[in-house]
Amino acid sequence: MELEVRHLRALCAIADTGSLHKAARQLGMSQPSLTTQLRRIEHALGGQLFSRERTGCRPTQLGRVVLSRARPLVTEMRALVAETKAAAARTAEGPQLRIGSTASRAIPGWLRKLRARLPGTEMSLQMDVSANALLRMVETGHLDIAFVHEVEGCPLRLPESLRRRVLLDREPQFVSLAADHPAADRPVVRLSDLAEDRWMVDPTVDGEWDGLRRVLTAAGLNPRVLHGDYLTAASLVATGEVVALCQPTSRGRTDMAVRPLYGDPLGVRLILAARTEEELDAVYGELEAAYWEAARQAPAYVEWLLRSGDGRGTTGGAPGGTLVPASR
Structure with missing residues (x-):
């Protein structure tokens, strides 16, 4: 028997759910079929991958070794499929930009500036309270870019395959x-x-x-x-x-x-993440300008910036000048 990606996906599903029944339902197959498939995989590899207990299935030592190699392969295959579909859609429908973000006052201005600079690009926006969920979506190709915040002392799980750019180290x-x-x-x-x-x-x-x-x-x-x-x-x-x-x-x-x-x-770090540096370059300037535009419209933040000596917000919306308080 030759192992295929679907077999590796089945092993990951069993490990993630801890149950043959739940894994079968997740994979859209019957439990007897999954049980038979698992036995064939174990026979092909020459050892038991899961111990069957009353509380469910637990990976054996051999199973943990196999899973450590299987998970990255399954993740890469998912990303490959998602990216291929996205590329096919862009070819058929024109350029697309799929943005994910946690809540931010900069979003409206960012989208407005991107539409002005990228006419003809179809843009979508997905908001989510979970920064980690958005980062996973970028990793798997379901989003092109994500703008998220990382709460101080609570580091995000940033996938190693992603590139990031810090908009603000501590807000x-x-x-x-x-x-x-x-x-x-x-x-x-x-x-x-x-x-x-x-x-x-x-x-x-x-x-x-x-x-x-x-x-x-x-x-x-x-x-x-x-x-x-x-x-x-x-x-x-x-x-x-x-x-x-x-x-x-x-x-x-x-x-x-x-x-x-x-x-x-308490502070947060504002992070822009994508799969490539080119994708970051394509949108970062507009995000930076939109953020400081939103900052100038918040009087309490303007006063805080002036007290702290931070002069990154400017009247023109680009960093590096003198912050002018917004009218109240």
Whole structure:
């Protein structure tokens, strides 16, 4: 028997699910057929790859050796198929650019600038709270590029095959609070000012809850925490129910204030990732300009940048000049 990619895919499915039944369902085949196929693979390799236990299937020592070689091959084959399909689609339909991103105020301006520079290119955008999920999609060829943030102290699983460019090594995270909150009268808020408040955090955002918990613990705080999405958080912040971390490019409203935290206890790294340097070159300049354009429209961030002596935002939207505060 000669091993094929489908056999390696079957082994990976069994290892990932820990069950012949679940693996068969994932592969779209019957369990008896998968069991027979596994026996043939084991016979061909000359040893047992999985031990069958009451709790499921576990790789044997030989199985772990085989899986260590099989997984990269399966991943590469998936990427090859995805990239081939994408190339065929681009040939048939014209150039395409598939962008993935975590939440960012820079996205609208980025897309606008890309459309102006790449007329005739069909663009798609996929938003996801999970930076790791987006990076995997770039690795497998389902996306061309991903703009993600990496929470300080919670490194992302960046695939080795991807190229990356850091847009900002450390973007400080601000706090949003009700406009009538006592701390909203201050230009900079201390965590101790929020000791009695309930915080809201989205635990599905990679690293977000771990980062906030670490910062609160370091400040000696153990506040009440509500888990939920940030769209809901904005409404609850405005009514004074919660306070929440937010990006510095966020803009305040009549019912909500955005303020920097004293000492900037938490930051994120902004990363652009793609499979090639050429793909990064094609979109990075527009992203950089769009980010600083969004920064100039956020008064609290403008003031923070001026205080910190950071002059990367300019009136013209390109780095390297003098940041001018946005009109309030």
